[in-house]
Amino acid sequence: MPSPTRRFDAVLFDMDGVLVDSEPRWNDVRIAFATTRGLPWTHEDQRACMGGNTRQWAEIMQARLDLTDETVEQIAAEVVAGVVASFHRGEVEVIAGAAETVRRIAASWPVAIASSAHPAVIAAAIDALGLHGVFGAVTSADEVAHGKPEPDVYRLAAERLGVAAERCLVVEDSENGVVAGKDAGAHVVLVPNPSVPPTQHAFAVADSVIARLADVDPDRIPG
Numbered sequence: 355m356p357s358p359t360r361r362f363d364a365v366l367f368d369m370d371g372v373l374v375d376s377e378p379r380w381n382d383v384r385i386a387f388a389t390t391r392g393l394p395w396t397h398e399d400q401r402a403c404m405g406g407n408t409r410q411w412a413e414i415m416q417a418r419l420d421l422t423d424e425t426v427e428q429i430a431a432e433v434v435a436g437v438v439a440s441f442h443r444g445e446v447e448v449i450a451g452a453a454e455t456v457r458r459i460a461a462s463w464p465v466a467i468a469s470s471a472h473p474a475v476i477a478a479a480i481d482a483l484g485l486h487g488v489f490g491a492v493t494s495a496d497e498v499a500h501g502k503p504e505p506d507v508y509r510l511a512a513e514r515l516g517v518a519a520e521r522c523l524v525v526e527d528s529e530n531g532v533v534a535g536k537d538a539g540a541h542v543v544l545v546p547n548p549s550v551p552p553t554q555h556a557f558a559v560a561d562s563v564i565a566r567l568a569d570v571d572p573d574r575i576p577g
């Protein structure tokens with residue numbers, strides 16, 4: 355049980371960009387998807403998809419690629435399958451120290467994943483991390499009405515852990531995620547990912563900034 359003297363009752367981790375360096379693979383899969391249809395996929399297109407749940411980003415892809423003859427469900431299924439296959443081929447890098455950090459924190463606090471990703475992608479990431487049974491809750495934005503930057507997924511993760519969102523530490527790497535955590539009422543620490551650097555607004559909104567995931571210690575968070 356969390357100590358009443360501690361500042362946080364639980365730690366909620368984003369996944370893409372925090373625990374696994376998967377954003378480049380999402381981009382690769384979307385580029386391949388567009389290329390097979392003779393269409394371009396740009397950096398701006400990829401940015402537009404970040405944070406949304408599966409239906410939201412699939413709708414964005416459908417609109418940006420003008421895929422009037424393909425359903426949102428077909429688009430989502432093909433892209434999700436491609437990302438899961440990337441995990442299975444070992445093409446997605448685990449963030450340095452991620453598994454060790456989660457296990458260290460989980461020894462003293464309830465921990466959860468609160469991710470925008472499809473449940474199949476989350477499962478593949480947990481496989482890659484070797485963290486089966488460590489998280490008290492695994493939450494996908496596909497289970498809520500809105501993905502990040504809306505706070506829904508963080509509120510659901512806190513609820514599943516049986517704690518108030520206001521008593522949670524959120525670990526994030528993106529503007530949408532930082533805003534989602536803040537709007538849920540949590541204290542948000544930003545851990546920048548060099549693969550997809552956060553915006554300046556993310557730095558401004560976050561409560562704390564820590565350079566490396568391995569240095570995150572809920573008992574020593576400033577601010």
